[in-house]
Amino acid sequence: MAGLVQDWKAHKRPFAAIAGAPLFWLLLFFLVPMAIVWLYSFGENAGPADIAISGTLDNYKRATEWLYLSIFLKSLAVAALVTLICLIIGFPVAMAITFATPKWRPWLLLGIMLPFWTNLLVRTYALMVLMGTNGYANMGLGALWDGTSWLRVAVGMQPLEAWTPVQLLYNNFAVVLGLVYVHLPFMVLPLYAALDRLDKSLIEASLDLGAGHLRTLMKIVVPLAGPGILAGVMITLIPALGAYLTPDLMGGTESQMIANVIERQFKRANDWPFGAALSFLLIYAMFILIALQSMRRDKGREAH
Amino acid sequence: MDFKTLIGNTQNRRSLLKGMGVAAVGLTFTGALAGCGEKEAKKLANGEEAKLNFYNWDTYIGETTLEDFQGASGVDVNMTLFASNDELFAKLKAGNPGYDVIVPSNDFVERMAAADMLMPLDHAQIPNFEKNVAPEFKDVPYDPKRAHSMPYTWLTLGIGYRKSKVKGTPDSWKVLFDSDEYKGRIAVLSEAGDMFRLYAKYLGKSVNAITAADIKTIEAMMIRQKPNIKAFHEDNGQDLLLKGEVDVVLEYNGDMAQIMTEDEDIGFVIPKEGSQLNSDNLCIPKGAPRPKNAHAFINYLLDAEAGKKIAETILFPTPNNAAKALMPDSYKSNPIIFPSAAELAKCEYAKFNPELQAQYEEAFTRVRAA
Numbered sequence: 198m199a200g201l202v203q204d205w206k207a208h209k210r211p212f213a214a215i216a217g218a219p220l221f222w223l224l225l226f227f228l229v230p231m232a233i234v235w236l237y238s239f240g241e242n243a244g245p246a247d248i249a250i251s252g253t254l255d256n257y258k259r260a261t262e263w264l265y266l267s268i269f270l271k272s273l274a275v276a277a278l279v280t281l282i283c284l285i286i287g288f289p290v291a292m293a294i295t296f297a298t299p300k301w302r303p304w305l306l307l308g309i310m311l312p313f314w315t316n317l318l319v320r321t322y323a324l325m326v327l328m329g330t331n332g333y334a335n336m337g338l339g340a341l342w343d344g345t346s347w348l349r350v351a352v353g354m355q356p357l358e359a360w361t362p363v364q365l366l367y368n369n370f371a372v373v374l375g376l377v378y379v380h381l382p383f384m385v386l387p388l389y390a391a392l393d394r395l396d397k398s399l400i401e402a403s404l405d406l407g408a409g410h411l412r413t414l415m416k417i418v419v420p421l422a423g424p425g426i427l428a429g430v431m432i433t434l435i436p437a438l439g440a441y442l443t444p445d446l447m448g449g450t451e452s453q454m455i456a457n458v459i460e461r462q463f464k465r466a467n468d469w470p471f472g473a474a475l476s477f478l479l480i481y482a483m484f485i486l487i488a489l490q491s492m493r494r495d496k497g498r499e500a501h
Numbered sequence: 502m503d504f505k506t507l508i509g510n511t512q513n514r515r516s517l518l519k520g521m522g523v524a525a526v527g528l529t530f531t532g533a534l535a536g537c538g539e540k541e542a543k544k545l546a547n548g549e550e551a552k553l554n555f556y557n558w559d560t561y562i563g564e565t566t567l568e569d570f571q572g573a574s575g576v577d578v579n580m581t582l583f584a585s586n587d588e589l590f591a592k593l594k595a596g597n598p599g600y601d602v603i604v605p606s607n608d609f610v611e612r613m614a615a616a617d618m619l620m621p622l623d624h625a626q627i628p629n630f631e632k633n634v635a636p637e638f639k640d641v642p643y644d645p646k647r648a649h650s651m652p653y654t655w656l657t658l659g660i661g662y663r664k665s666k667v668k669g670t671p672d673s674w675k676v677l678f679d680s681d682e683y684k685g686r687i688a689v690l691s692e693a694g695d696m697f698r699l700y701a702k703y704l705g706k707s708v709n710a711i712t713a714a715d716i717k718t719i720e721a722m723m724i725r726q727k728p729n730i731k732a733f734h735e736d737n738g739q740d741l742l743l744k745g746e747v748d749v750v751l752e753y754n755g756d757m758a759q760i761m762t763e764d765e766d767i768g769f770v771i772p773k774e775g776s777q778l779n780s781d782n783l784c785i786p787k788g789a790p791r792p793k794n795a796h797a798f799i800n801y802l803l804d805a806e807a808g809k810k811i812a813e814t815i816l817f818p819t820p821n822n823a824a825k826a827l828m829p830d831s832y833k834s835n836p837i838i839f840p841s842a843a844e845l846a847k848c849e850y851a852k853f854n855p856e857l858q859a860q861y862e863e864a865f866t867r868v869r870a871a
Contacts, residue, residue, distance in 0.1 A: 264870060453870065
């Protein structure tokens, strides 16, 4: 690959012509606003609508209090759990797509990407309709329960107690389920990309030489798909860490995540400097995650 | 027209937008641009172009009000929508992007006036204020002498409930705040300030006399009550009640009046400890491009006939006496829309208090994290 891509240092002018516009865009609409928010994080409210940038570190001091740190840690735990579940569900799905016949593969991939055609908010509301106390999931479970009860009576046993709806919505379970639902495609697509590139003859060789399916999977497939797994983990973990809509709509009284706290600082609390400090702590945490990943990747490259 | 058909085609003002947040953002954005960008050659006698940008809550205007105003004055009103006072404030915080008339609630009138974001009103250009508005809305603590705002509607918080699922009438804040009687079937507001003020009411204090020690006490009570509460809702409590998710809910009277016609099993009560009043107000933000049109529009909204058409659609209590006089009895004497004088005597407006607001928010974050 390296031979095909020409070194940009040797062709500065065409490179500048191509990269200039996106760089300008990035600078104007990403870096400049982010810099302003970064400056806000060293400021304080000087009236209902004014922020004085005084260089104070109070916002960071407050943001690292145990209350907010514990919310950070809780968000990280939720995001990690979501990522793990996505990996456990996503890996077999990616394998299935990889080994599907060429006729089926585009359709399966389409199935994974189809949800992206609908707005996240609409998908979340749809899920809420499904999971409500009187939603379809509970209706289906209730019908099954009643059916079982009827069968028991038919065979001469005691009927079951009356059905009480399961509490699916407005708790941490709902938040994790909602986040897994939303983030699963982010996991499946990089995994598929990694597995698709994998040399299938290696798997055949492993099986021919007497390794079982599970051993082949753990010793051959997983190590070779490692970079893809890591990419999938990152691309799932980072947005899940900043999730805000799902805990807001599907969560219960204890389901706040750090992004919800940040949102409230910018709106209800009208404390933009503190909100900015919390946001930047979150951004730093994500930087560290990405840095760790690229360090691992570099190490992997040296080893080869 | 009877009350049911009146209400039948009404939707909820605050929660509908929540469900269409993204659509609303798009609408607001394009709307504001369309309103500001076009060059209009047509000028009115007052020297302003025949346009007006109106920033309002969703479903909070009469069905034909804007066209009627255009017919009467020639001004083309471009209405865009916001879903919360915070959204309104955040949008105007960095400078007015071109709005002529906005509709903040009472505490935000105070906040925006304190931040010098509102234009003083010229009462000479709003004769309908003196003529039509009820006396108790003519001079209010949150805007002395109505220097910056005109009353549009008012509302009060109370307990909405499903009659078949509660014992008697849940006429005390206790059922929401301090009891496990309806464990797992309770939803309360996610707005920290409202929650702390109503807890203060339950404790027999004024909503404007809360101290740091009270906040500690209330926080502990909230944490104790948290396991009994199903959700902190974003002002869509009436939907939760209607869908059967919860059986008792903290909500506004107008919102409850609307769903009570869809479901006979729904009731609403203002608790005996008293409650908090809110009022939405018409204001002109500083930097409004067309202040004369804005005054004319506000005057038109306070007209008796126009006010009646608005009340018919939105069904919130109106402070416009002349308009109220034209309404049918089903509206005028509805105890949900217009609570009794005895009930109202125990209700108060909350004063804007920036220091306490920050403490409420932090305490509520602790409650949620506990």
